[in-house]
Amino acid sequence: MSNELLIVQAIAIPLLGAVGIVLAGRQHPNLREAVTLITAVGLAGLVWSLVPEILAGGRPFIRLIEFIPGLAIEFRVEPLGMLFAALASLLWVVNSIYSIGYMRGNNEQNQTRFYAFFAVALAATMGVAFAGNLLTLFIFYEILTLSTYPLVVHKGDARTVASARVYLGVLLATSIGMFLPAIIWTYHLAGTVDFVPGGILDGRVAGPVVGLLLALFVFGIGKAAVMPVHKWLPAAMVAPTPVSALLHAVAVVKAGVFTIIKVVVYIFGIEFVFTDGSSGWFFFVAAFTIIAASLVALQQQNLKRLLAYSTISQLSYVVMAVAILKPLAEIGAAIHMVTHAFGKITLFFAAGAIYTVSKKTEINQLRGIGRKMPWTMTAFTIGALSMIGVPPTGSFISKWYILAGAIEADNHVAIATVVVSTALNAAYFLPIIYLVWFQKEETPPGMDHGEAPFAAVLALTITAGLSLLFFFFHQPVVELAAQLVREMP
Amino acid sequence: MSLAGHLPILQVVVPLLIAPLVVFLRPRGLAWAAAATASLLAFLIAVTLTGQILRSGPVTYMLGSWPVPYGIELHVSPFSALILLIVTGASTVALFAGRRSINMEVNNDRQPLFYSAWLLALSGMAGITVAGDAFNIFVFMEIASLSGYMLIAAGPDRRALPAVFKYLLMGTIGATFYLIGVGLIYMMTGTLNLADMEARIHGVGELKPILVAAGFITVGLALKAAVFPLHVWLPNSYTYAPHMVTVFLAACSTKVSIFVLLRFDFLVFQQNLVAHDIQFATVFIPLAILAILIPSVSAMFESNLKRLLAYSSVAQIGYIMLGAALVSVTGLTAGIVTMFNHALAKGALFLAVACLGTHFLQLRIENIRGAARHMPWTMAAFVLAGLSLIGVPGTAGFISKWYLILAALQEGSLGIVLVAVVLISSLMAVVYIWRVVEAAYFGIEKEGLQPAGEAPLALLAVTWITVLANLYFGFFPSLPLTLSTEAATALLEHLR
Numbered sequence: 001m002s003n004e005l006l007i008v009q010a011i012a013i014p015l016l017g018a019v020g021i022v023l024a025g026r027q028h029p030n031l032r033e034a035v036t037l038i039t040a041v042g043l044a045g046l047v048w049s050l051v052p053e054i055l056a057g058g059r060p061f062i063r064l065i066e067f068i069p070g071l072a073i074e075f076r077v078e079p080l081g082m083l084f085a086a087l088a089s090l091l092w093v094v095n096s097i098y099s100i101g102y103m104r105g106n107n108e109q110n111q112t113r114f115y116a117f118f119a120v121a122l123a124a125t126m127g128v129a130f131a132g133n134l135l136t137l138f139i140f141y142e143i144l145t146l147s148t149y150p151l152v153v154h155k156g157d158a159r160t161v162a163s164a165r166v167y168l169g170v171l172l173a174t175s176i177g178m179f180l181p182a183i184i185w186t187y188h189l190a191g192t193v194d195f196v197p198g199g200i201l202d203g204r205v206a207g208p209v210v211g212l213l214l215a216l217f218v219f220g221i222g223k224a225a226v227m228p229v230h231k232w233l234p235a236a237m238v239a240p241t242p243v244s245a246l247l248h249a250v251a252v253v254k255a256g257v258f259t260i261i262k263v264v265v266y267i268f269g270i271e272f273v274f275t276d277g278s279s280g281w282f283f284f285v286a287a288f289t290i291i292a293a294s295l296v297a298l299q300q301q302n303l304k305r306l307l308a309y310s311t312i313s314q315l316s317y318v319v320m321a322v323a324i325l326k327p328l329a330e331i332g333a334a335i336h337m338v339t340h341a342f343g344k345i346t347l348f349f350a351a352g353a354i355y356t357v358s359k360k361t362e363i364n365q366l367r368g369i370g371r372k373m374p375w376t377m378t379a380f381t382i383g384a385l386s387m388i389g390v391p392p393t394g395s396f397i398s399k400w401y402i403l404a405g406a407i408e409a410d411n412h413v414a415i416a417t418v419v420v421s422t423a424l425n426a427a428y429f430l431p432i433i434y435l436v437w438f439q440k441e442e443t444p445p446g447m448d449h450g451e452a453p454f455a456a457v458l459a460l461t462i463t464a465g466l467s468l469l470f471f472f473f474h475q476p477v478v479e480l481a482a483q484l485v486r487e488m489p
Numbered sequence: 490m491s492l493a494g495h496l497p498i499l500q501v502v503v504p505l506l507i508a509p510l511v512v513f514l515r516p517r518g519l520a521w522a523a524a525a526t527a528s529l530l531a532f533l534i535a536v537t538l539t540g541q542i543l544r545s546g547p548v549t550y551m552l553g554s555w556p557v558p559y560g561i562e563l564h565v566s567p568f569s570a571l572i573l574l575i576v577t578g579a580s581t582v583a584l585f586a587g588r589r590s591i592n593m594e595v596n597n598d599r600q601p602l603f604y605s606a607w608l609l610a611l612s613g614m615a616g617i618t619v620a621g622d623a624f625n626i627f628v629f630m631e632i633a634s635l636s637g638y639m640l641i642a643a644g645p646d647r648r649a650l651p652a653v654f655k656y657l658l659m660g661t662i663g664a665t666f667y668l669i670g671v672g673l674i675y676m677m678t679g680t681l682n683l684a685d686m687e688a689r690i691h692g693v694g695e696l697k698p699i700l701v702a703a704g705f706i707t708v709g710l711a712l713k714a715a716v717f718p719l720h721v722w723l724p725n726s727y728t729y730a731p732h733m734v735t736v737f738l739a740a741c742s743t744k745v746s747i748f749v750l751l752r753f754d755f756l757v758f759q760q761n762l763v764a765h766d767i768q769f770a771t772v773f774i775p776l777a778i779l780a781i782l783i784p785s786v787s788a789m790f791e792s793n794l795k796r797l798l799a800y801s802s803v804a805q806i807g808y809i810m811l812g813a814a815l816v817s818v819t820g821l822t823a824g825i826v827t828m829f830n831h832a833l834a835k836g837a838l839f840l841a842v843a844c845l846g847t848h849f850l851q852l853r854i855e856n857i858r859g860a861a862r863h864m865p866w867t868m869a870a871f872v873l874a875g876l877s878l879i880g881v882p883g884t885a886g887f888i889s890k891w892y893l894i895l896a897a898l899q900e901g902s903l904g905i906v907l908v909a910v911v912l913i914s915s916l917m918a919v920v921y922i923w924r925v926v927e928a929a930y931f932g933i934e935k936e937g938l939q940p941a942g943e944a945p946l947a948l949l950a951v952t953w954i955t956v957l958a959n960l961y962f963g964f965f966p967s968l969p970l971t972l973s974t975e976a977a978t979a980l981l982e983h984l985r
Binding site (some may be wrong): 002068073139142156161165168173176177185190 | 702880881927
């Protein structure tokens, strides 16, 4: 079978899975969960089978429909998209195991709808990862927004609906109000919206307009949560935890930073984008977001909201790393997408596990919980250390590359930002670790509980393990990232 | 001449001749069957005509083989073909979908008259579209308008009567203005044929009366087309008309007037009056901006579903006029393709609302809470059609937005403002569509209401066909785009 068709299948499989989930429905919950798992495993196997070809330099391409000349729905697999798709599909498997434990443990309503839209969201993620031009990417970007809305609003009470409205409102408003015009403007200037190594805008536009167009893209891609368009991410925390874990720590937010990288590398061209002084703000906005989001995280009492602000900060690491413009930093940006995913999904899994057994959501309720849930809290600790960037966790590697790039570029602001934010990360994660392990618990009698459901514990152990393993085995990922750098002229 | 050669006149005559026959079809259902058949025939004729035009260019037809200027000339251009497709398509869709819905709303013994009026309206609009001279356009316009008033007033809601009276008054003023303009031109040129007119005005020494005529005709047609701020008759007429009439008229009636307006302004006036294109732009660009923004705001705060969609129609007319007022090929293409795509989207939305109307007597947002649980297909259709109205990629609406923004960007710094206007109104469309979706999907049902069932199968099936057409023309827009581009090029030929 040719690899071109594999791309289409990667999008079709989760969609078929969604249909299967709906058919199995409420009557056969075991069958339904089996369909989810099989779909997830099938998708992961299929996506990973593409990796060798990409590593060997292949770039499978398929065009489905060309509706206006220069405007088509087409897919092309390149290293970064491969990395993103492989990451999302792998974590979907783990997340599905976790979902089963979590959703059953909490007796959630509408589970069929939940699993079905989850599968659709994954199909959209694959579409974003493999998109061959801006328009295709935009279509799947919007499907991702719309398909995650029912997941965010899952609980259905007034507070949830209000939060979900913020979620949908910000994402749709930014994408239709800024991202889409930026795409049309690009088409107007270049006559194409294809992703081309080296960019398509060089020589077609100059002066302050470059900075303006870049701004339309960066803030229009609201999923990257660059301040001030970050409000939707804390709002999305009303969703069930598996959604926060996979979608709002990995698929959706990474789709955002992924899109920004694609735009900078394949639309503007990394050589071109910063030749004009008008794009200089880009780096500083990212640096500001890193620090500001960490400061906000410091003040959070709700565990999931703290994690959300931590995510905002970590996403901008990726954005800032791109803006440093040194090969090492670009590699760091790509790897950080992966390492942050492993760490943050573990943290969310742990938060959800705690909620499932004890209904605790606030940080000060967690005193001494480590003794009751040793597996969960060990994984949590590993995840937290990964956020700070302590060896032997994955984020150490990515931060190393980013710092190396910053030093190579002699960019003192970047170095300072990394150092300060690491300190801030430590400042809000270490107290939690201390509280969890070394303080006396305050659980009222009768509220006693043990470890979370097995499926949940299994999932979070796997992701914590991945975070540790990455420290030792990261060569293929670095190789993929290096290919991305080599594609830049 | 073979039958195929007579298609332009058959387009008008088929519904016109069946209309009086329908009045005598008393037995239940027969009148509907006759009307639906006639409408379907008209649609097939329109499709065949479009095929002919795509193959071999515009068709001119001499009635009774009398030569111009003595005989009546019919002229079918790509632009007319597009409008014919919209008019006959909307009528056919509404008739096939709406038997049950019409039975619910229109008294049984009045139904033959109702269907007769329907066919007259169809025939009138088709006539306007194919007529080659200004006076026949007027005659057909009157046929279409008068039967339109009857259709709107046929509903059970008595509030339709004041609404239709307002429409009647304003429509008559519009028609009169148009007639005054045509009279002035006739006085100066001695011809009513549009093609003749443009040639003869060239030789007229005194252009003042022509300028006055341009004013009268433009304003009169703008009234009929509900161009802001002359739209006040529209929201209530659409709200209180029977659902199927709303589907039919919302999809095409205003567009037919815009069709005539553009033909007059671009073909007759712009090449003869100095700087008329600039006048046209300076009048209609600001009006279009207001038309896009103000009714969108009204729609955001409206809770009657049909009036909400009616306000959105006024905004969409603004898009059409904005594209046209840019006086560029891309702009006109955008405006004309918007006519087609908006007809698809709004037709589908009103059909979905009609589905809701089979259960909910009061179509207000607070009444339809939780409707999606009982009418999942209806609401799914509403969501998809709503996405097309907003202009999400993959739907027909996206194509129009894309061209409109592209046309605006060609205008330099003014373009940035226009792009902003288009996008802001798209966001407002998100808001007003979303209010409905949120209520239907996530609202808590009202106590004491009968749980609704899904709408009648025919209605639902046709609704979904229309929705799928929205998706089809989002991915394969070549037919409407080809027709629109050719229409735009033809309208602007004389300026270059």
